[in-house]
Amino acid sequence: MTSAKLGMWVFLGTEILMFGGLFCAYSINRHMHPQVFAFAAESYLNVFWGTLNTLILISSSLTMAWGVRAAQLNQRKLLIVCLILTLMGAAGFMVIKTIEYSAKWDEHVWVGKWNAYNGLYKGSEPATPGPMPSPVVAVTPTSSAPTPTDANAGLDVSMIKPRYNGPGGLANQTIQQPQESRESLRDPQVIAERYRDLSASEQWHVNAFFSCYFLMTGLHGLHVLIGMGVITWLLIRAIKGEFSAEYFTPVDLVGLYWHLVDIIWIFLYPLLYLIH
Amino acid sequence: MKMAQSSEVPAPIADDIGPHAPEGAHAVPRRILLSVYFTLLVFTGVTWAVSRVDLGQANIWIALAIAFVKASIVALYFMHLRWDSPFNGIVIIAAFFFVALFIGISMLDTHTYHQALKPTPTSVITP
Numbered sequence: 001m002t003s004a005k006l007g008m009w010v011f012l013g014t015e016i017l018m019f020g021g022l023f024c025a026y027s028i029n030r031h032m033h034p035q036v037f038a039f040a041a042e043s044y045l046n047v048f049w050g051t052l053n054t055l056i057l058i059s060s061s062l063t064m065a066w067g068v069r070a071a072q073l074n075q076r077k078l079l080i081v082c083l084i085l086t087l088m089g090a091a092g093f094m095v096i097k098t099i100e101y102s103a104k105w106d107e108h109v110w111v112g113k114w115n116a117y118n119g120l121y122k123g124s125e126p127a128t129p130g131p132m133p134s135p136v137v138a139v140t141p142t143s144s145a146p147t148p149t150d151a152n153a154g155l156d157v158s159m160i161k162p163r164y165n166g167p168g169g170l171a172n173q174t175i176q177q178p179q180e181s182r183e184s185l186r187d188p189q190v191i192a193e194r195y196r197d198l199s200a201s202e203q204w205h206v207n208a209f210f211s212c213y214f215l216m217t218g219l220h221g222l223h224v225l226i227g228m229g230v231i232t233w234l235l236i237r238a239i240k241g242e243f244s245a246e247y248f249t250p251v252d253l254v255g256l257y258w259h260l261v262d263i264i265w266i267f268l269y270p271l272l273y274l275i276h
Numbered sequence: 277m278k279m280a281q282s283s284e285v286p287a288p289i290a291d292d293i294g295p296h297a298p299e300g301a302h303a304v305p306r307r308i309l310l311s312v313y314f315t316l317l318v319f320t321g322v323t324w325a326v327s328r329v330d331l332g333q334a335n336i337w338i339a340l341a342i343a344f345v346k347a348s349i350v351a352l353y354f355m356h357l358r359w360d361s362p363f364n365g366i367v368i369i370a371a372f373f374f375v376a377l378f379i380g381i382s383m384l385d386t387h388t389y390h391q392a393l394k395p396t397p398t399s400v401i402t403p
Contacts, residue, residue, distance in 0.1 A: 002361060005360070005361075005364060006361070006363065006364060006367070009364040009367045009368060010367055012367075012368060012371070013367050013368055013370065013371035014371075016368070016371040016372060016375060017371055017374065017375060019375075020371075020374070020375030020378055020379065021378075023375065023379060024375075024378055024379045024382050027379050027382070027383060028382060028383060028386055031383060031386055032386060047324070051320070051324055054320050055317065055320065058313065058316045058317065058320065059313070061313075061316075061350065061354055062309060062310075062312075062313040062354075064354075065304060065309055065312075065353075065354040066306075066309055068304075069303045069304055069306075069309065072302075072303040073303055252356075255354075255355075256355055259350050259351070259354045259355045260355075262350060262354075263346075263347045263350050263351065266343050266346045266347055266350070267340075267343045267347070269320075269323070269343075270323050270327065270339035270340070270342070270343055271339070271340075271343075274323065274324065274327035274339060276327065276330065276335075
């Protein structure tokens with residue numbers, strides 16, 4: 001038991017080191033181009049989904065911890081319920097991640113050559129006036145641009161200047177309700193405006209944010225999928241009644257793994273979604 | 277606050293597991309599980325709220341500090357580190373230490389090659 005647990009902790013240590021490399025790339029890129037990260041995160045990341053996923057993952061951590069407790073106390077039915085709830089949390093997380101990734105695909109901001117901000121972009125021409133580094137495509141809004149949502153009706157979005165470009169609150173003065181300003185930052189016209197205000201060097205680095213975003217959340221999502229696999233394995237064994245107060249090491253170790261996945265997301269959430 | 281109170285109580289609380297339990301096993305009481313969960317929820321709310329206030333450079337450090345506190349709570353209570361062999365804790369602290377060292381030293385010389393990474397006019401235009 002003790003040695004098995006130590007082995008798991010050493011494995012988790014190597015996991016932290018593996019993610020550490022990505023966090024390092026993130027730190028250097030953000031340190032060098034803070035405005036690029038603010039622009040890309042505000043324009044394309046949805047804080048609502050990110051926050052919801054944080055809550056889901058924390059809740060599934062609770063049910064996992066409770067499952068370990070149930071196994072230790074010989075509560076077989078409760079263990080099964082906890083494992084199912086944890087599995088549902090993980091599935092919910094992946095569903096939201098899929099929604100987010102599909103949105104990125106639709107907005108032409110995927111990785112590498114499928115990212116319109118990448119000079120090597122090979123995808124179809126963006127329907128939205130999303131800016132492209134290639135001079136071939138004009139950045140001016142086209143007629144196919146989605147009309148501003150009701151929240152922005154009657155509001156001249158071209159008046160909004162990026163926050164960092166003037167005295168604080170300049171953008172908020174244009175919009176009567178400051179709470180909605182974050183929402184309006186995802187408007188394609190606002191994105192095009194803000195992109196044009198970036199320097200050439202910064203424009204060139206926008207796709208670095210997406211590389212960081214997809215590598216970090218992608219590796220984390222892979223861990224969630226692996227977690228779903230091992231939790232399913234636990235569930236099958238729990239239904240067979242293989243765990244008891246005398247033997248629950250697998251539940252304990254998978255629990256440790258699942259909590260680490262949660263911990264990594266706890267760091268990813270503010271670093272990716274809450275930039276401004 | 278509840279956490280502080282419970283830390284006064286000796287580790288094996290009311291419903292500890294039976295005499296046949298493996299060495300080092302400890303069932304975390306329901307009360308601790310739930311208070312840890314609600315603490316995590318509150319901290320998530322705080323992270324989100326603070327991010328909506330522009331504090332300049334301080335924002336990132338506050339966000340990281342809160343994330344670190346949340347991670348510590350998860351490790352101590354959900355991951356049993358508080359009742360575990362201290363050696364397991366040392367392993368994980370060492371991992372975090374080396375990641376911090378890695379990022380810290382990598383950040384030190386970023387300004388030396390910053391200029392070299394700026395694109396030339398030709399590199400922006402795709403052939």
